[in-house]
Amino acid sequence: MTETLTLGWIGLGKMGLPISTRLAAAGYDIAGTDRDQERISEAAASGVKPAATLADAATRDIVFTSLPDDKALRAVALDGPLFQSMRKGTILVETSTVSPGISAEVAQAADARGIAYLRAPVSGNAAIAHTGNLTCFVSGPKAAFDTFLPVAQAFTRAQKYLGTAEEARYAKLAVNLMIAVSAAMMGESIVLARKGNLAWQDILDVLTNSAVGSPMVHYKAKSLETRDFNSTFSCRQMAKDLDLIVGAGHAADMAMPLATLTREVYGALIGRGEGEADFISTVRLAEWLAGLGEPDLEQNEGRLA
Incomplete structure (x- = not known):
């Protein structure tokens, strides 16, 4: 297992909260943040370390985002401090359902910073997220997918690698x-x-x-x-x-x-x-x-x- 990888989670909403707490239960060192302090507290009660700011969560080896829409992803990844806070050579895993267009913009920004970007939207709903029975479709650099796969297996029952660009979207x-x-x-x-x-x-x-x-x-x-x-x-x-x-x-x-x-x-x-x-x-x-x-x-x- 790869519990030595540190994980950051941005967006502890309907999907982000149960997935991040499942990863904590699997033994991963994970820090999470959200605009809602109650969500951070709820995640902390299940083993997710509170991250005071988005930048704190973004300093980890693999950083996840779970956001509601294109606007929120743009605010975090393109207009916010995400890429400035992430280290070169780390991995961004974006799990939301967003447009191929905004995803391609994020890919370009990640590449410019030397960050491997995986599009990994999950399929399933919040009612089963805590059970590990989600599935995920993944596209992006294959080497990054290989690193991510053991982590994905802790919260999904099936993972499908589809290509290097926006195929997963x-x-x-x-x-x-x-x-x-x-x-x-x-x-x-x-x-x-x-x-x-x-x-x-x-x-x-x-x-x-x-x-x-x-x-x-x-x-x-x-x-x-x-x-x-x-x-x-x-x-x-x-x-x-x-x-x-x-x-x-x-x-x-x-x-x-x-x-x-x-x-x-x-x-x-x-x-x-x-x-x-x-x-x-x-x-x-x-x-x-x-x-x-x-x-x-x-x-x-x-x-x-």
Whole structure:
């Protein structure tokens, strides 16, 4: 193992907090910082050393960033003290979902400072981050990936190296596009079945036990059994990612009809006040558009498959 590597973590939010504390539990010397002092205190209670400033966290061998969007990454990496504080020859691992464009700018700045930059967006959500069952897609210098891999294995179940440039960014956007469109389809499918007088649990059973029963369908069907719309990944977050997806497609001279339409679905959910609800709230939007109220969850009690 490579616990002798020192780690710095910038951004102790929904994903950064559970990942950094998992690394601390694995025996790594890790220091973390966040704009929210309560987050730093929470991380410290689980073994992450408090870093007084971003610059303090950035002095480590491998520095991670876990940030909400392009604007935040620009503020930290390009307009902030990150690269001035990092030592030549160290590694920056950026785990967020951001655009290929801003990522390429960070790569150029890192190269100018002699810093190896890995794009390593994680796939999964905050509910499972503490379990080590995330996956990550990685691109950047291969030697840096080889150094990073044992650390990645402490908080992910699978790691895929994809190339030397922005390949990992496109991989993450491609995955999230499939998830977003699938959620929109799932909402309409369930409501169509309700219009055909299928009981709530029956249509969920049909979807999970048919050819479309993907891991995502199984996962979301489980929460839909009780109509649990508490957020694992919010409608607002999905809208942000769809903006990145459409932007990346347009920058590549690619038409994005499904992504664009699905973005409107999430815009409607945000407009209805459901921005912080789970992204599978597409079901509730489809019900509203169809003039349906809440289903009877007891309708097929006693005859579940």
